[in-house]
Amino acid sequence: xxxxxMLVAICLFYVAILFGVAFxxxxxxxxxxxxxxxxxxxxxxxxxxxxxxWTFYGAVGYAARSGLEFVTIYLGPTLVLIGxxxxxRKLVRIGKTQRITSIADLISSRYGKSNxxxxxxxxxxxxxxxPYIALQLQSVTLSFAVFAAAGAPGPWQLVDxxxxxxxxxxxxxxxxxxxxxxxxxxxxxHHGVVTAIAVEAVVKLIALLAVGIFVVWGIGGGAQATLxxxxxxxxxxxxxxxxxxxxxxxxxxxxxxTLPRMFQVLxxxxxxxxxxxxxxxxxxxxxxxxxxxxxxIAAIGLAEMPPGxxxxxxxxxxxxxxxxxxxxTLAFLGGFSSATSMVIVAAxxxxxxxxxxxxxxxxxxxxxxxxxxxxxVRTLVLRARRLSIGGVLLLGYLYxxxxxxxxxxxxxxxxxxxxxxxxxxxxxxxxxxxxxxxAGALAGLTVGFSLWAYTLFLPSFGEGAVMSAGLxxxxxxxxxxxxxxxxxxxxGLDPLVHAVVFSxxxxxxxxxxxSLFDFPGPMERLQAAQFVNVFDHSPxxxxxxxxxxxxxxxxxxxxxxxxxxxxxxxxxxxxxxxGKQGYxxxxxxxxxxxxxxxxxxxxxxxxxxxxxxxxxxxSSVSVEDLxxxxxxxxxxxxxxxxxxxxxxxxxxxxxxLREVNEKLTELxxxxxxxxxxxxxxxxxxxxxxxxxxxxxxxxxxxxxxRLADYSxxxxxxxxxxxxxxxxxxxxSVLENxxxxxxxxxxxxxxxxxxxxxxxxxxxxxxxxxxxxxxxAERVDLVTDGDRLSQVFINLVSNAQKYCDAADxxxxxxxxxxxxxxxxxxxxxxxxxxxxxxxxxxxxFSRLSDPRKAGGAGLGLAICREIMxxxxxxxxxxxxxxxxxxxxxxxxxxxEAA
Amino acid sequence: MARAPLFxxxxxxxxxxxxDMARLLPVLGAALFLVPALDARDGLGSGMLIYLFSAWFGLxxxxxxxxARLARAAxxxxxxxxxxxxxxxxxxxx
Numbered sequence: 001x002x003x004x005x006m007l008v009a010i011c012l013f014y015v016a017i018l019f020g021v022a023f024x025x026x027x028x029x030x031x032x033x034x035x036x037x038x039x040x041x042x043x044x045x046x047x048x049x050x051x052x053x054w055t056f057y058g059a060v061g062y063a064a065r066s067g068l069e070f071v072t073i074y075l076g077p078t079l080v081l082i083g084x085x086x087x088x089r090k091l092v093r094i095g096k097t098q099r100i101t102s103i104a105d106l107i108s109s110r111y112g113k114s115n116x117x118x119x120x121x122x123x124x125x126x127x128x129x130x131p132y133i134a135l136q137l138q139s140v141t142l143s144f145a146v147f148a149a150a151g152a153p154g155p156w157q158l159v160d161x162x163x164x165x166x167x168x169x170x171x172x173x174x175x176x177x178x179x180x181x182x183x184x185x186x187x188x189x190h191h192g193v194v195t196a197i198a199v200e201a202v203v204k205l206i207a208l209l210a211v212g213i214f215v216v217w218g219i220g221g222g223a224q225a226t227l228x229x230x231x232x233x234x235x236x237x238x239x240x241x242x243x244x245x246x247x248x249x250x251x252x253x254x255x256x257x258t259l260p261r262m263f264q265v266l267x268x269x270x271x272x273x274x275x276x277x278x279x280x281x282x283x284x285x286x287x288x289x290x291x292x293x294x295x296x297i298a299a300i301g302l303a304e305m306p307p308g309x310x311x312x313x314x315x316x317x318x319x320x321x322x323x324x325x326x327x328x329t330l331a332f333l334g335g336f337s338s339a340t341s342m343v344i345v346a347a348x349x350x351x352x353x354x355x356x357x358x359x360x361x362x363x364x365x366x367x368x369x370x371x372x373x374x375x376x377v378r379t380l381v382l383r384a385r386r387l388s389i390g391g392v393l394l395l396g397y398l399y400x401x402x403x404x405x406x407x408x409x410x411x412x413x414x415x416x417x418x419x420x421x422x423x424x425x426x427x428x429x430x431x432x433x434x435x436x437x438x439a440g441a442l443a444g445l446t447v448g449f450s451l452w453a454y455t456l457f458l459p460s461f462g463e464g465a466v467m468s469a470g471l472x473x474x475x476x477x478x479x480x481x482x483x484x485x486x487x488x489x490x491x492g493l494d495p496l497v498h499a500v501v502f503s504x505x506x507x508x509x510x511x512x513x514x515s516l517f518d519f520p521g522p523m524e525r526l527q528a529a530q531f532v533n534v535f536d537h538s539p540x541x542x543x544x545x546x547x548x549x550x551x552x553x554x555x556x557x558x559x560x561x562x563x564x565x566x567x568x569x570x571x572x573x574x575x576x577x578x579g580k581q582g583y584x585x586x587x588x589x590x591x592x593x594x595x596x597x598x599x600x601x602x603x604x605x606x607x608x609x610x611x612x613x614x615x616x617x618x619s620s621v622s623v624e625d626l627x628x629x630x631x632x633x634x635x636x637x638x639x640x641x642x643x644x645x646x647x648x649x650x651x652x653x654x655x656x657l658r659e660v661n662e663k664l665t666e667l668x669x670x671x672x673x674x675x676x677x678x679x680x681x682x683x684x685x686x687x688x689x690x691x692x693x694x695x696x697x698x699x700x701x702x703x704x705x706r707l708a709d710y711s712x713x714x715x716x717x718x719x720x721x722x723x724x725x726x727x728x729x730x731x732s733v734l735e736n737x738x739x740x741x742x743x744x745x746x747x748x749x750x751x752x753x754x755x756x757x758x759x760x761x762x763x764x765x766x767x768x769x770x771x772x773x774x775x776a777e778r779v780d781l782v783t784d785g786d787r788l789s790q791v792f793i794n795l796v797s798n799a800q801k802y803c804d805a806a807d808x809x810x811x812x813x814x815x816x817x818x819x820x821x822x823x824x825x826x827x828x829x830x831x832x833x834x835x836x837x838x839x840x841x842x843x844f845s846r847l848s849d850p851r852k853a854g855g856a857g858l859g860l861a862i863c864r865e866i867m868x869x870x871x872x873x874x875x876x877x878x879x880x881x882x883x884x885x886x887x888x889x890x891x892x893x894x895e896a897a
Numbered sequence: 898m899a900r901a902p903l904f905x906x907x908x909x910x911x912x913x914x915x916x917d918m919a920r921l922l923p924v925l926g927a928a929l930f931l932v933p934a935l936d937a938r939d940g941l942g943s944g945m946l947i948y949l950f951s952a953w954f955g956l957x958x959x960x961x962x963x964x965a966r967l968a969r970a971a972x973x974x975x976x977x978x979x980x981x982x983x984x985x986x987x988x989x990x991x
Contacts, residue, residue: 068933071949075930078953082960083923085916085967227943236942242934249930277968280919281961288953295946 007147007329014333015171018196018340022179025195038271040278046194046265047283048201049346050077050256051290052132053139053339054413056204059291061312063298067238070294072245073413074287076252084280087257088266090431092276094534095267099600103263103423104353109605110430110531111438112524118357120445121423125260125353126392127457128419129346133396134403135412136339139312141165143335146316147328169397172343173390180348181385193344194269200337205289207334211315212293214327215300219318226296233299247497251414254421257428260349261342268349343393351388359384360607381561381602403461415460418500422448425504425511433515434528440515448507455484456499551584554595557611561602570598667842682724685717727858734865739787741869746785748821749777752812755792759800768800768808768827776814779821781889787866788889791874794859795825795885802883803829817888824877826884837876912970918963926956 055073062070080088091106100106104125108118141164179192220226230236256262270276301314309317316335319327363380425444429436475483485495487502520528551571558567568583574594575585585591592612599608692710696702702710733739756770781788799810805828813824832840841864860874867874871890878884929952933945 068945068949075926075953078956079923079926079930082926082956082964083920084964085919086923227946230946231943240933240936245934246931249927274968277964280964281957284953284957284960288950288957292950 004147007144007332010329010333011336014336015175018199019175019178021199022175022192022196026179026192028191040272040275040282042194042198043265043269043271043275044279044282044286045198045201046269047262047279048204048286049197049261049265049341050259051201051204051287051338052342052413053136053335054132055290056208056335056338057139057143057312057315058413059294060298060301060314061310063235063294064302064311064314067235068240068295069244069248071291072248073252074291076249076254077256077287078284079249080253080256081280081283084276087428087431088276089273090534091257092267092270092273094431094531095270096273097534098530098605099597100605101268101356101601102349102353103258103260103427104357105600105605106263106267107423107426107430107441108357110527111426111436111441112521112527113605113609114438115357115361115607117426117438117441117445118353119361120442120449121426122350122353122357124422124445124449125420126350126395127453128416129260129350129392130395130399131403131412132416133343133346133393134400135416136343137165137168137396137400140168140336140339142310142313143316143332146313146320147332165400166397168339169393172340172347173393175340176344176347176351176389176393177386180344180351180389181382190269190348193348194265197265197341197345200341201286204334204337205286207330207337208290208293208315210327211319211331211334212297214322214324215293215297215318218324219304219322220296220300226300229303230295230299233302235295235299235302241494243497244494247494247500248414251417251421251500254424255417258420258423259417260353260420261345264345264349264352343396347389347392350392351385354388354391355381355384356607359388364607364611411460414496415456418456418496418503419449419452421500422452422503422507425508429511429515430528431531431534434525434532435515436511436528437515437518437520438524439518439520440511440513443514444507444511447510448503451503451506452499455487455502456496459484459495551587554587554592554612555583558595558599561599561611570595663839663842666839670839670842678724682721685720688717689714727862731858731862731865734862734869737869739869741784741787743782743784745780745782746788748779748781748814748823749774751781751785751789752777752792752823755789756796758789758793759796766806766808768803768810770796771809771811773813779814781821783870783889787870791863791866791887792823792825794863795887798859799825799827799829799883803827805829805882820872821889823887823889824880824884825887826877826880827882829882831878831881831883832876834878837878840876841874908970912967915963915967915970919967922956922960922963925959929956 059070059073062073094100095106098106098109100109104118104121107121108114111117144164176193179196180190216223216226220229256266297314297318298311301309301311301318305314305317305321315331316328319325319331360381363384422445425448426436426441429444430441485498487498493501555567555571558570561567562570571583571585574591575582578585578588578591580586596605596608596612599611602608692714696707696710696714752772796810800808803810807828809828811824811826813826815822815824841860863874867887873888875886875888876884877886930949932952933949936945
């Protein structure tokens with residue numbers, strides 16, 4: 001039998017080796033040498049913190065109590081690891097791009113950098129991990145006790161197990177503080193710790209394999225014989241409970257994703273994404289080997305050891321009973337390694353979470369006035385971490401003392417698993433589903449964690465400890481269906497499966513439902529897109545828009561967190577990238593984002609964001625700026641559409657102006673023609689009048705018939721002049737609105753009769769046929785008949801004058817159009833060319849040869865003025881086969897048909 | 898950015914099927930590991946023990962095969978090959 005002090009000496013020597021390994025690895029890691037440190041092998045071995053003392057000792061005890069079921073604890077992680085392409089790869093990528101420091105940080109960061117969620121996840125992790133740490137302390141003390149009890153009485157006789165547990169806790173705290181809080185930036189990772197853990201992983205694997213091989217071939221008598229002994233052992237009679245089998249596989253799979261220590265080694269300490277590809281088969285291989293000999297050890301232990309021996313310690317007691325002290329010592333070191341590696345990593349993970357999500361936000365809250373000015377933040381963060389490590393280990397120790405260390409190892413581990421598994425919906429939902437929201441995660445976590453506490457955690461303390469026996473048996477206030485271990489009357493279920501089904505079910509349901517009905521804030525949606533689509537845009541992170549941040553302030557702050565050298569190097573590099581000299585780069589959004597990431601590695605995303613936010617002068621994110629940008633864009637779009645409208649209007653105006661101009665030009669041409677015409681028109685009669693009046697004056701001997709002839713000519717010519725002047729006067733009177741109308745009842749047919757008669761016939765040409773429809777013309781009007789007939793006369797005589805058809809026909813038709821009376825004058829001539837249709841109603845316009853027309857071109861202008869005065873209109877109707885005019889009479893004129 | 902082409906070159910196609918394999922492996926594993934739960938009545942026999950550990954070992958081998966090839970096929974940056982199917986792997990003749 002090995003002496004107890006010898007064992008302690010070996011133990012201390014082993015710890016010293018671990019310190020040495022960690023120290024060398026740390027130094028090598030800082031130098032950048034030791035490439036094998038960053039190999040996938042070390043990564044895989046570091047994952048073995050999954051296999052704690054619970055695995056090392058507890059698995060055999062578990063197998064001895066419940067048969068094959070223990071293996072589910074490894075089947076779940078196996079499935080998750082070989083399914084790395086689904087989730088782990090994404091998780092690791094997100095962890096890298098977002099500088100995630102812990103699982104609480106991931107959840108907080110994903111849901112809009114919500115610190116509330118960070119706090120909740122941290123609390124869940126602490127509550128879930130504390131029993132687990134207690135479990136490790138317990139297993140180490142138990143294994144010490146084995147040797148102490150078996151060893152000869154002496155000065156090292158272990159009287160006080162608690163003292164042993166306490167000193168182990170202290171030793172672990174020292175190691176963790178020393179190597180776990182040496183550097184701050186998680187990007188640099190804990191090389192020392194990871195390497196030490198890899199060494200421990202090898203030790204525990206070798207130890208367990210050695211015991212297994214010894215048991216199978218040393219005691220059992222070979223593989224086949226051992227299998228026969230298993231068939232004969234009580235284990236063979238232990239059936240698999242399907243509910244527990246499936247539930248535990250699920251739980252173990254969830255645990256490897258959500259346990260803080262697993263997240264630490266899987267995601268945070270990951271050096272290279274490709275290491276996952278190795279771990280995908282190597283880690284399942286590791287746990288395969290770890291569980292290979294569990295059943296043989298259990299079966300043979302049950303057979304060989306005296307009844308009542310604790311099966312949890314078979315790994316240790318079997319070699320001891322066989323007198324194999326060396327092997328027992330190796331097994332002891334294996335168990336010791338399992339326990340210590342778990343505690344170290346868990347303490348690092350938890351302390352990161354506690355300091356980043358609880359201590360730092362509180363500190364920032366209290367010193368809101370200026371985190372940059374007061375105190376050294378770097379020291380504060382490190383101190384917070386060290387205190388947290390101490391606190392976590394103290395909690396574990398207290399839990400161990402309180403529970404008395406009596407429970408079977410397996411149950412504590414499973415309760416712990418079920419607790420941290422509550423993070424799973426928020427985690428998976430967060431990286432796979434963009435619709436997952438902060439409120440949903442909050443609801444799911446709260447509901448799931450509460451149900452876990454109610455149905456599993458609190459009852460686990462035993463009847464009367466936290467929950468009274470009555471509460472457990474009859475439910476609160478005697479309500480049976482609320483019994484902690486039989487919700488809704490589901491008594492038949494195993495308590496663990498019952499708790500898992502209800503807590504995870506309610507958790508997932510609350511998470512999904514609340515997320516579906518919630519509307520996330522802009523920050524959440526940004527982060528959601530970044531996480532879920534991490535492969536689409538890996539180099540990203542939501543941004544700072546350029547603010548008033550002073551580079552100097554930022555440098556001061558960064559120095560306090562990263563250390564002076566690192567911070568100055570970072571700033572200098574950033575400045576150099578911007579093409580500047582010195583240490584102060586421009587505070588561009590890229591720079592701020594990078595700095596925030598860098599700080600996030602030390603203090604967590606939410607805290608880093610808050611710190612940069614304080615200096616930049618915005619504690620809320622740049623979402624407002626985004627909004628502003630969006631607003632500006634909208635304004636610019638509006639402005640440009642206004643411009644467009646204006647330019648369209650301008651184009652329209654220009655088009656109108658062009659048309660008017662064309663009209664004016666044409667009119668001007670016509671006016672010139674008219675002026676020459678009118679001067680001619682005026683001059684011709686004046687010349688005749690002058691000539692004939694001169695003859696009359698000078699020639700006294702004119703025969704009387706000549707005299708009469710000449711004076712008639714003079715009279716005619718002066719009449720013509722008068723008519724021309726009358727027309728001009730008439731038009732000017734009409735245009736100036738000085739005309740007075742005399743409305744009276746008239747008959748349209750009378751008016752037309754009169755007009756046709758007054759227009760007279762065509763001088764020297766074939767008479768024009770005029771077609772009329774007397775029935776339609778029987779319309780009574782109240783209007784100024786004289787003026788209206790003036791219009792009609794004009795139109796009829798125009799037709800007679802200009803119609804160039806061989807058999808001229810004028811059709812006068814009367815119709816009702818939209819309640820108004822329309823009189824159409826349509827001839828069968830060649831009509832008026834398009835070009836001229838717009839100007840025929842203008843003054844002085846005349847289309848044909850002026851000489852032929854024999855008028856001053858005022859007729860239609862006068863007609864239009866008259867119709868306007870009468871409240872009607874006159875328009876040219878194109879496309880009627882000839883010249884066609886429509887005179888429309890207002891309804892008030894057409895009374896009583 | 899150009900749209901991903903509908904059909905890939907042989908190597909890209911292989912890589913995608915490899916990723917499919919990696920995704921399907923845990924499904925196969927879950928099915929294999931559920932067998933003991935179906936055959937629950939018998940308890941822990943040596944046959945069951947041998948089956949379970951053989952299935953486990955087979956899965957590990959399959960995972961080693963698929964993961965190693967996936968890691969080799971993936972671009973060095975570790976970018977998602979299914980996200981960038983158009984990118985041809987650099988002179989990778991496996």
